[in-house]
Amino acid sequence: MAATLTLTKVSKVFAETKAVDTVSLDIEPGQFVGVIGRSGAGKSTMLRLINRLIDPTTGSISFDGVEITSLRGKALRDWRRDCAMIFQQFNLVDRLDVLTNVLIGRLAEHGFLSSMAMQFSDEERTMALQALDRLDLVPQALQRAGTLSGGQQQRAAIAKALVQQPKIMLADEPIASLDPANATLVMDGLKQINKEDGLTVLVNLHTLDTARAYCDRIIAMRAGRVFFDGTAAQLTDDVVRDIYGTQGLREFNEAVTSTQSIAVPA
Numbered sequence: 001m002a003a004t005l006t007l008t009k010v011s012k013v014f015a016e017t018k019a020v021d022t023v024s025l026d027i028e029p030g031q032f033v034g035v036i037g038r039s040g041a042g043k044s045t046m047l048r049l050i051n052r053l054i055d056p057t058t059g060s061i062s063f064d065g066v067e068i069t070s071l072r073g074k075a076l077r078d079w080r081r082d083c084a085m086i087f088q089q090f091n092l093v094d095r096l097d098v099l100t101n102v103l104i105g106r107l108a109e110h111g112f113l114s115s116m117a118m119q120f121s122d123e124e125r126t127m128a129l130q131a132l133d134r135l136d137l138v139p140q141a142l143q144r145a146g147t148l149s150g151g152q153q154q155r156a157a158i159a160k161a162l163v164q165q166p167k168i169m170l171a172d173e174p175i176a177s178l179d180p181a182n183a184t185l186v187m188d189g190l191k192q193i194n195k196e197d198g199l200t201v202l203v204n205l206h207t208l209d210t211a212r213a214y215c216d217r218i219i220a221m222r223a224g225r226v227f228f229d230g231t232a233a234q235l236t237d238d239v240v241r242d243i244y245g246t247q248g249l250r251e252f253n254e255a256v257t258s259t260q261s262i263a264v265p266a
């Protein structure tokens, strides 16, 4: 059963920098949420806090009523499986084939010895092939991951995340290294999984057009705080200018996954 992710007054301080500043949010099950904002606004830090790659300085993060920030040992490993993370740089092992890379997503379910031996059941291989099929990557299943295009690698990373059978999918700028055609395929893949499986998706994006085209809800961060939280329709050009500033807006207004764009003042 899907569950709500709740952040309550979450802050993360690095030395002098308040990367995330008193953020409170409820992410409802099945939402496709885009997080936007200028470089340094705190987007990656927020995702890393949710995944427990880092710990908050203060505040609470809970999922289905369970406090995430206090999980240790197996409970923490289980959370990292439930909360799959996609990174800009794909996180695949280049020298291994695509199918094996996807199967690595199952290792959290294995004991130490079977993990070391990379022994997977027929059921797991079927699951991995089904995930690859959803991402249109069956023809590449036996190809070395390092030989795939960037877009194919990112779709393989999504397949790997899928076989973890996560409850929520986090993606930290998953299309930042991709050309428009591949960026569109990756976003379409995430959207398809969100719609078909009802999986909650929380994705950091550098480009407004992508957030507008794909996200049910857009959260804009500025200096660690939530500056805007609403739908694409509510994200007016005036709000966008406040988020990015006119200069920043130029930088972030390049169309990456669609031809829509907003007006930038001359």
Ligand SMILES: Nc1ncnc2c1ncn2[C@@H]1O[C@H](COP(=O)(O)OP(=O)(O)OP(=O)(O)O)[C@@H](O)[C@H]1O
Binding pocket: 014, 015, 017, 018, 019, 037, 038, 039, 040, 041, 042, 043, 044, 045, 046
């Ligand atoms: N490990 C760290 N040590 C010190 N400062 C950090 C660390 N991680 C992030 N910061 C700082 O926290 C702030 C927020 O960084 P973060 O990476 O979350 O921003 P972002 O919105 O994801 O930016 P970008 O779009 O460039 O990835 C920045 O000022 C950054 O320099």
